[in-house]
Amino acid sequence: MTALAPRTRTIPVSTAPAAVAVRRNPRTALWHAAATAVIWLTSLFVVALWIAGGGITATLGLNAETLTTIGRLAGLVSANLLLYQVLLMARIPLFERGFGRDSMTRMHRFVGFWSFWLMGAHIVLLVLGYAAAAAINPFLQLWQFIWDYPGMLLATVGTMFILLVVATSIRKARKKLRYESWHLLHLYAYLGVGLALPHQLWTGADFLSSPLATAYWWTLWAVAAASVLVFRIGMPLLRSARHGIRVTAVERDGDSGVTVRMTGRNLNRLGARAGQFFVWRFVDGAGWTRGHPFSLSGVPGPRGLSISARVTGDGTQRLTRLRPGTRVLIEGPYGHMTGAVRKGTKLLMIGAGAGVAPLISLLEEQRYAPGEATLLTRDHSEGDAMRQDAIRTLVARRGVVHAQLSGPRSPGASSWLSASHGAWQGPELIHYLAPDIGAYDVYLCGPVPWMDSVIGDLKKAGVAADRIHSEAFTV
Numbered sequence: 095m096t097a098l099a100p101r102t103r104t105i106p107v108s109t110a111p112a113a114v115a116v117r118r119n120p121r122t123a124l125w126h127a128a129a130t131a132v133i134w135l136t137s138l139f140v141v142a143l144w145i146a147g148g149g150i151t152a153t154l155g156l157n158a159e160t161l162t163t164i165g166r167l168a169g170l171v172s173a174n175l176l177l178y179q180v181l182l183m184a185r186i187p188l189f190e191r192g193f194g195r196d197s198m199t200r201m202h203r204f205v206g207f208w209s210f211w212l213m214g215a216h217i218v219l220l221v222l223g224y225a226a227a228a229a230i231n232p233f234l235q236l237w238q239f240i241w242d243y244p245g246m247l248l249a250t251v252g253t254m255f256i257l258l259v260v261a262t263s264i265r266k267a268r269k270k271l272r273y274e275s276w277h278l279l280h281l282y283a284y285l286g287v288g289l290a291l292p293h294q295l296w297t298g299a300d301f302l303s304s305p306l307a308t309a310y311w312w313t314l315w316a317v318a319a320a321s322v323l324v325f326r327i328g329m330p331l332l333r334s335a336r337h338g339i340r341v342t343a344v345e346r347d348g349d350s351g352v353t354v355r356m357t358g359r360n361l362n363r364l365g366a367r368a369g370q371f372f373v374w375r376f377v378d379g380a381g382w383t384r385g386h387p388f389s390l391s392g393v394p395g396p397r398g399l400s401i402s403a404r405v406t407g408d409g410t411q412r413l414t415r416l417r418p419g420t421r422v423l424i425e426g427p428y429g430h431m432t433g434a435v436r437k438g439t440k441l442l443m444i445g446a447g448a449g450v451a452p453l454i455s456l457l458e459e460q461r462y463a464p465g466e467a468t469l470l471t472r473d474h475s476e477g478d479a480m481r482q483d484a485i486r487t488l489v490a491r492r493g494v495v496h497a498q499l500s501g502p503r504s505p506g507a508s509s510w511l512s513a514s515h516g517a518w519q520g521p522e523l524i525h526y527l528a529p530d531i532g533a534y535d536v537y538l539c540g541p542v543p544w545m546d547s548v549i550g551d552l553k554k555a556g557v558a559a560d561r562i563h564s565e566a567f568t569v
């Protein structure tokens with residue numbers, strides 16, 4: 095391990111940087127741009143269908159019909175976005191590889207909130223428009239919609255489910271819920287989207303306005319439903335059955351961690367790479383259906399798979415009680431923090447807590463000369479540090495330089511450092527560890543706020559965005 099001397103010089107806290115947004119690497123940015131373009135273009139296509147169906151003309155009268163016609167448009171765009179929502183979370187391998195999980199989750203959140211607000215506008219405008227046309231109270235109109243129009247009762251229940259999902263996704267509410275409860279509620283969104291379909295079919299004038307419109311909507315619905323069935327249910331079950339993965343050993347890893355080793359058939363045909371993660375289900379009794387994402391903590395291959403987890407709650411506690419022979423179901427591999435995105439010759443790996451796991455697998459897999467790979471680990475305490483045996487082997491056999499920071503966080507500008515090294519400026523420390531920084535790729539893994547702080551300093555140290563590769567352990 096390299097000695098990373100604490101400094102005595104103090105750092106003025108007033109230099110603390112403002113929050114820095116994570117910049118995407120160009121490949122992810124390209125995917126992001128392509129997906130955004132598809133979502134925008136199809137939304138415009140839906141608007142075009144609405145115009146072709148006489149939408150604009152119908153709004154010109156500035157009367158009740160104006161409200162209902164704009165309401166229909168809001169409903170169409172909302173339905174379009176809702177279906178993309180489903181597609182974004184269907185874990186389609188092409189999307190998962192292209193975007194990366196973090197980017198997908200951000201996009202899912204953004205599209206989700208827009209589809210919800212447009213759905214709200216759709217309901218309000220249609221109620222007001224119809225009420226004005228019939229010269230009745232809007233509440234009476236709403237009541238009539240729900241009871242008298244085909245498919246509307248189902249759509250109302252669907253809307254309630256979607257409302258529940260949106261309300262529990264607001265950050266403050268989300269923090270108060272256990273992950274499992276939030277996730278279960280979130281699954282109701284599928285039911286919500288499904289229940290909204292019949293009213294579109296039976297009463298949606300624009301849905302059936304032309305053969306082109308009908309073909310578009312049916313195709314989008316079919317693709318979304320098939321993607322969920324194939325990629326979230328069918329393929330994981332098939333792959334799990336094909337590889338027959340079972341636990342072989344469970345080892346303690348540091349004071350509060352555990353490493354689980356597994357074996358299976360033809361694991362080299364899994365197509366997994368170091369740095370990726372799977373969603374794992376261990377069939378060890380009641381509650382096995384709850385999947386947890388864990389990164390591979392060693393190179394995946396014919397000899398087996400391994401994961402290393404910090405014990406934080408029920409799900410990770412369970413890992414410590416697994417018995418050899420326990421059957422394992424997998425979803426994945428996911429994630430694009432692999433060697434494929436590497437551009438430089440040298441490696442700087444920065445990991446916090448269990449975030450060291452995928453970095454170890456990358457260090458075991460990747461090529462570099464002795465001294466050309468540096469691993470910086472950050473832990474609450476030295477005893478907490480995980481994968482120490484693997485790190486010692488990498489230092490001894492591959493010439494990896496290892497620096498360890500532990501203890502409470504620095505009160506200085508670079509909060510990702512430990513207080514023991516708070517006299518360092520983050521960018522300065524990065525240059526100390528990687529003097530010819532232009533030759534390096536930086537791989538980063540840990541909790542989001544910690545990663546944001548590291549990324550801010552990496553940028554200040556002059557590391558290009560396309561040389562920073564990260565995976566957040568947060569959903």
Ligand SMILES: Cc1cc2nc3c(=O)[nH]c(=O)nc-3n(C[C@H](O)[C@H](O)[C@H](O)COP(=O)(O)OP(=O)(O)OC[C@H]3O[C@@H](n4cnc5c(N)ncnc54)[C@H](O)[C@@H]3O)c2cc1C
Pocket residue numbers: 195273274371384385386387388389390401402403404405406407408409410411448449451452565566567568569
């Ligand atoms: C892509 C990815 C890779 C990860 N890799 C690792 C790893 O290699 N090692 C490791 O120790 N941890 C990893 N994590 C975090 C790990 O999934 C959670 O710590 C674990 O699921 C916690 O479960 P729990 O029931 O023990 O804890 P809880 O106390 O129930 O939850 C602690 C926190 O973990 C998160 N969490 C809980 N359940 C899930 C779940 N099913 N899916 C996603 N997040 C959940 C929630 O944000 C929650 O606040 C990874 C997370 C992600 C998103």
